[in-house]
Amino acid sequence: MKKTGAQILVESLLAEGVDTIFGYPGGQALPIYDALYDADIRHILTRHEQGAAHAADGYARASGKPGVCLATSGPGATNLVTGIANAYMDSIPLVAITGQVPTSMLGRDSFQEADITGITLPITKHNYLVKDVNDLAKIVREAFYIATTGRPGPVLIDMPRDVSAGETDYTDPGPVHLPGYDIKKDPDPEQVARAVRAIEEAERPVIYAGGGVINANAHVELLKFAEMLLAPVATTLMGLGGFPGNHPLSVGMLGMHGSKYANYAVSECDLLIGVGVRFDDRVTSKLEAFAPNATVVHIDIDPAEIGKNVGVDIPVVGDVRATLRELAGRLQPRLASRWRDKIQTWKKEYPIEFEENGRIKPQEVIREIYNATGGNARITTEVGQHQMWAAHYYTYTRPRTFISSGGLGTMGFGFPAAIGVQLACPGETVIDIAGDGSIQMNIQELATAVSHKLPVKIAILNNGFLGMVRQWQELFYNRRYSYTELDNPDFVKIAEAYGAVGIRVDKKSEVRPALDEALRVDKPVVLDFQIEREENVLPMVPPGEAINNMLG
Amino acid sequence: MEITAAQALVKCLEKEQVEVIFGYPGGAILDVYDALYHSPIRHVLVRHEQGAVHAADGYARATGKVGVCMATSGPGATNLVTGIANAYMDSIPLVVFTGQVPTSQVGTDAFQEVDITGITIPVTKHNYLVKDAVQLPRIIKNAFHIAATGRPGPVLIDLPRDVAQTRIKFDYPDSVNLRGYKPTYRGHPNKIAEAARLIGSAARPVIYAGGGILNSKASRELLTLAETINAPVTNTFMGLSSFPGDHPLFLGMLGLHGTRAANLAVTNCDLLIALGARFDDRVTGKLAEFAPNATVVHVDIDPAEIGKNVQVHVPIVGDVKQVLRELLSRLEKKQDTSWLEQIEAWKKQYPLVYRRGEGELKPQYVIEKLNEINGGNAVVVTDVGQHQMWVAQYYRFKRPGSLISSGGLGTMGFGLPAAVGAQIGLPGELVILVTGDGSIQMTMQELGTAMEQELPLKIIILNNHVLGMVRQLQQVYCDSRYMAVEFKFHPDFETLARAYGIKSYTLRTEKEVDQLLPEALGSPGPVLVNCLVCAAENVNPIVIAGKAISEAVDC
Amino acid sequence: MRHTLAVLVENNPGVLARVAGLFSRRGFNIDSLAVGRTESPDVSRMTIVVEGDERVLEQVNKQLHKLVDVIKINDITADEYVDRELVLIKVNADPAQRGEVMQIADVFRARIVDLGRKTVTLECTGNDGKINAFEESLRPYGIKELVRTGKIAMLRGTKYTGLQENGD
Incomplete structure (x- = not known):
């Protein structure tokens, strides 16, 4: 039977198990939207396409399934760029579908034409401009395969309107055949053997x-592996939740804003086992040290x-989960470790802490969020100081409970991501920990949360500054606060304008009651915590320094 | 005397007589911000980088000068993409600065690193990744020249942090020599x-x-x-x-x-x-x-x-x-x-007509009134959609450059930040933003910028509670199968205005428009006018896709 | 019809991406593209073979001109010019067949650049037609691997496509 390209797209999405799409319609996406009209797929209408991309990203991070977003050509497509780059940097499986002007109009600067495949070359794992409706089913299958396998990432499919509207016979494209795309899942036995020897020799x-670790669903294997080695586990920001933060072997986060004990442990270790990491500059700081x-x-x-x-001594290329299993199978558990004891001493000696005073401290708010939720919430964050405090003062014990923009560091990610998370995890508590700068970036998505009855909570740590930038200006630019102070709107009124609940918190004693109230309400809530204005994130490795040389 | 390249950048802007920069700071561009701290150039802090680039665009359209905006690396840079593409499609002169990770980290997927010169190749007239601090003044000179001459367009300059920190001897070239770029001005x-x-x-x-x-x-x-x-x-x-x-x-x-x-x-x-x-x-x-x-x-x-x-x-x-x-x-x-x-x-x-007096306020009526009240002398900024077309049809522009709108890319969300830029470029003038309830939400955080800068903008929302143009297209091309165009939830724009300290009106009838619109436009400060208009109204006439323009119909 | 363009560009990083991106974005068909440096170190030359009618070619020309890094474009198709391409072909040739292959190589003035136990690798330079003919003659033996550089071209006589003025 003949089907239109748009119908084939929808059919293919269903075949890939897609149940939710985040999007925003427009002229060149009309045939696709028309096909969605009849489809058993939930469409979440956002208020800006950036929101759609981030929500799909959050959905993917929380569910482990690929996120799907949809936009029209031109500005619709370019509005996805930040979200696509964000998913690319954090290796999140995302399929972005964009409408495009008809093939006959391509390359002529037509109305709402943008060369989105050209634009997204540097920030997608792969992308397609579909020129023939007969290729479509195969392309969609490939896109999902590429997005979700190996190191996951975003794939974009650009669909000219005549392709969406064009008709052909739909046949199942069969299994994917991509000679240029080869995933090595099983590690090389020889490298595994070398790793085993190194582990056995290490003190x-x-x-x-x-x-x-999270992408590979390898948290159980990691726990087992660490317990066999009695080795401390430091996680990156992206790894939070991949290892239980309350486990005695956990040393929290490492790097620029890591714990001192994590950074000391790394600086003094004789064997560093990198698992699903990339030795990012925020982790390593001064590379030689x-x-x-x-x-x-x-690994x-x-x-x-x-x-x-x-430089890596023993490279092990393979699926993290398979590799950890393989390694654990070959190791003898350690029974005692002086090294572990030393780490415990450091943990006691250099805890992450802050000074309390009469005002609301941001760290305290996070701690109270942890207490109020019993550590059972899904936390998303924006980017900045609050993100680091959320990493420090909330303990993540399960994977996919800390959802944050790590690589691209996108302010404005957290709230739309929370919407995606809430859709993936109905019934769970989802809290976006935000700053007053970040939350404004995509504040319009309050309408999306309210209209889809998603009771996402937003905790704004409001200091009236772009706090992280201010902190750098304080520490490294002689307190010259160049354009980092913000004149803020009344967030309570904004919440109310959107039919959400707004609560302003000025006093320390109101923090917990406000949180409890927010958690009780089955609606989106905006909590505006008026916090200490010039609090710094500590400890901190100054740029260019060794990670064991920390401020604070 | 040697100064840092970041300081040189600011000096170059002063030499180019740049008066305003729209921007948002961040790690990789901190040095430039530090240099701006002492500069007489006005910096307008926006609430999202998309706002910065649209504001610079609006400023350029309103003043005829080159618009300048600035953002940090990574998401700061990618948030500019839509605005750059918008300026490119409409041939608007912009110079866009982005911070970048240090050169030693370029290409390593460092924190907040993105290949913005690669990304923007299709949407800039030209772009530069500065690798040598000494070249920066020449590059800036070239950028302003390329942006403003010939067919204008956006030029992007990506500045790695270590380059920004490098000390150079400042020397601003007074001429441009680009052998690959020589626009023709005199017709044959x-x-x-x-x-x-x-x-x-x-x-x-x-x-x-x-x-x-x-x-x-x-x-x-x-x-x-x-x-x-x-x-x-x-x-x-x-x-x-x-x-x-x-x-x-x-x-x-x-x-x-x-x-x-x-x-x-x-x-x-x-x-x-x-x-x-x-x-x-x-x-x-x-x-x-x-x-x-x-x-x-x-x-x-x-x-x-x-x-x-x-x-x-x-x-x-x-x-x-x-x-x-x-x-x-x-x-x-x-x-x-x-x-x-x-x-x-x-x-x-064949005059342009619409039916009045059907118990609902017609959007066209609001535009006609706007035109009447200020005699076609305001600067009108629009967003994208039905309201944009009604402005085009029913407002009779008197002054060159008094319509500021996204034509080629058709960017919803352009309007508010562009109006911010236009008002900053034309401080004494009446700047009216005509927008829709969908468009305004795209970049509505810039109300914060308008508030902070104390801009007396007049914001007219033709609020039909629907993505009107798409709805109209679905009516025409999809058999009225309306999909994802009806907002199930509508923000209360009056409360929203109050959150930003902006006076607001809600108008439901022709009578209310007659009575209150002149007052709203006459208010000294910023005003938001929420016009509740007929949702079923279409933009007519319309040429159906594939038809000749002589065959326009009403729908 | 096929056109041969000699395009002088600034020797800047990313210039190839700009040109390639333009062709893909505007939907122009590139047959081949060869790029290398020229007599002046800051200028590179691209020889681009494009398929298209006059209107397409006009657009290719004009759009290329809009790239700030493009200094000069010459469509040399209608001029007298020398063009060359290099091909490397690895062909099946057990010892019994080698004689025949070498004879073919002789005819085309190709050179043997490597010998395997069952294969011979040949190098041949020439214009499009010659290279195609060479390839065809070797096809019966079984081509294991083939790589072409793409065409480079230069005007004959005293005409230049470089930056200097034409004439003696």
Whole structure:
């Protein structure tokens, strides 16, 4: 039977198990929207396409399934760019579908034409401009395959209107055949053997775990592995939740705003086992001084990550979960470790802490969020100081409970992402921890949350500054606060304008009651915490310094 | 004396007489911000980088100067992409600065690293990744030159943090030498002579004038040309305001939602004089039936536009203003009454109409009132959608450059930040933003910028609780199967305005419009007027996809 | 019809991406593209073979001109010019067949650049037609691998496509 391209697209999405799409309609996407009219797929209408991309991203992070977003050509497509780049940097499986002007109009600067495949070349794992409706089913299948396998990432499909409207016989495209795309899941036995020897010989091993653990659903294997080694586990920001933060072997986050004990452990270890990580600059800081005495084992699905930033002694390319299983199967559990004891001493000696005073401290708000939710919420964050406090003062014990923009550092990610998370996890508590600068970036999505009855909570740590930038200006630019102070709207009124609940919190004593109230209400709530204005995120590795040389 | 490249950057901007920068700080561009701390240049802190670039764009359109915006690396840079593309499509001069991670980290997927020069190749006139601090002043000089000359457009400069920190001897070049970039300004004399001959002998000439008239500030020459040869003038959407809206020779806009008179005139003309226009698909409709009997004279600064979509008989590459001056010197006064009579008959027969008094407020009525209240003298900024077309149809622009709108990219969300930029560029003037309830929400955080900068903007929301243009398209092309166009939830715009300390009105009837709109426009401070208008209203006439523009229908 | 363009560009990083992006964005068909440096170190030359009618070519020309890094474009198709392309072909040739292959190589003035146990690798330079003919003659033996550089071209006589003025 003949079907239109748009119908084939929808059919293909259903075949891939897609149940939710985030999008915004427009002229060149009309045939697609028309096909969605009849489809058993939930469409979430956002208020800006950036919201759609981030929501799909949040949905993917929370559910482990690929997120799907849809926009029209031109500005619709370009509005997705930040969200696509964000997913690319954090290796999130996303399929972005854009409408495009008809093929006959391509390349002529037509109305709402943008070369979105050209634009997104640097920030997609792959992208397609569909020129023939007969290729469509195959392309959609490939797109989902590429987005979700190996190191996940965003794939974009650009659909000219005549392709969406064009008709052909739909046949199942069958299995994917991509000669240029080869995923190596099983690690090389020889490298595994070398890693086993290195582990057996090590006295002071440290596990440095990242987002790859979560992507590979390898948290159980990681726990088992760490317990066999009695090795401390430091996670990256992306890895939070990949290892239980309340486990005695957890040393929290490492790097620029890591814990001192995590950074000390890495600096003094003789074996560093990188698991699903990429030795990012925010982690390593001064490269020469990063784990200077360690043999480095690097386990990752992406061979291009190995040796990219640091020299690796034992590279193990493969699926993190399969590799950890393989390693654990060959190791004898350790029974005692002086190294572990040393770490415990550091943990006692250098806890992450803050000074309380009469005003509301941001750290305290996070701690209270943890207490009020019993640590059972899904937390999303925006980007900035609050993000780091959310990493420090909330303890994540399960994967996919901390959802944050790590690589691109996108202010405005958290709230639309929370919408995606709430849709993926109905019934759970979802809280966006935000700053007053970040939340304004995509504040319009309050309408999306309210209209879809998503009871997402937004906790704004409001200091009237772009706080992280201000902190840098304070520490490294002689307190010259150049354009970092904000004149803010009344967030309570904004919440009310959108039919959400707004609560302003000025006093320390009101923090917990306000949180309890917010959690009780089955509606979106905006909490405006008036916090200490010039609080800094500490500890901190100044730029260019070794990670064991920390301020605070 | 040596200064850092970041300081040099600010000095260069001062040399270029930049008065305002729209931006948002961040890690990789901290050094530039630190240098700005002591500069007399005004920096406008926006609430999202998209706001910065649209504001710079609005500022450029309002003032005719180069708009400048600034953002940090990574998301700061990618948030600019839509705005850059928008300026590119509408040929607006912008210089865009982005911070970048240090050169040693470029290409390593560092924190907040994104290949913004790679990303923006398709949407910039040119772009630079600065690798050597010493080159920065020259690059900035080139960037301003490229952005503002020829066919204007956006130029992006990506500045890695270590380069920004490098100390250099400051020396701002006073000339530009770009061997690959030499725009042609003077039209070829032979071609101009040929055009003059054709004009002399044409019986049914039509002038089709686009945004190029405004870019080249050739409105006066356009008026003289029209009056000299007594030819009717139609504008593209981008060209609106380049010709007086109440002039007897004015046909209104042509194309997709153009007036029937304009579309019939073009279809029946024997000479089409295209000035600074690009035969866009929204203008031409079915190409084969666009001005089918006409000889086409096409004047444009961009040779690539000539012959891109339609065949041109007399191509004239050059600056429209210069070419028109040349051309005028070769023309004689012409008076051909029969053609103008025909035009007049069409105008009478097919006026723009809408039905009033059906118990609901009609959006067109609000625009007519706006026009009436300020006599077509305000600067009108729009967003994208039905309201944009109604402004184009019902507002009679009197002053060149007084319509600021996203034509080529059609960017919803352009309006509010562009209005911020326009108001900052034209502090004493009445700047009215006409927007829709969908568009305003795209970038509504910039109300914060308007508040902080104390801008007396007048924001008119034609609120129909629906994505009106898409709904109309679904009515026409999808059998009224409305999908994802009806907002299930509508924010309370009055409360929202209050959150930003902005006075607001809600208008539901013609009577309320009559009573309160003048007051709202007359208020000294910022005002938000929420007009609850008929949701079922369509933009008419409309040319159905694939049809000739002479076959416009009402839907 | 096929056109051969000699395009002089600034030797800047990213210039290839700009040109390639333009062709893909505007839907122009590139047959081949060869790029390398020229007599002046800050200028590179691209030889681009494009398929298209006059109107397409006109657009290719004009759009290329809009790239700030493009200094000069010459469509040399109608001129007298020398063009060359290099091909490497690895062809099946067990010892019994080698003689025949070498004879073919002789005819085309190709050179043997490598010998395997069952294969011969040949190098041949020439214009399009010659290279195609060479390839065809070797096809019966079984081509294992083939790579072409794309065409480069230069005007004959005293005409230049470089930055200097034409004439002696």
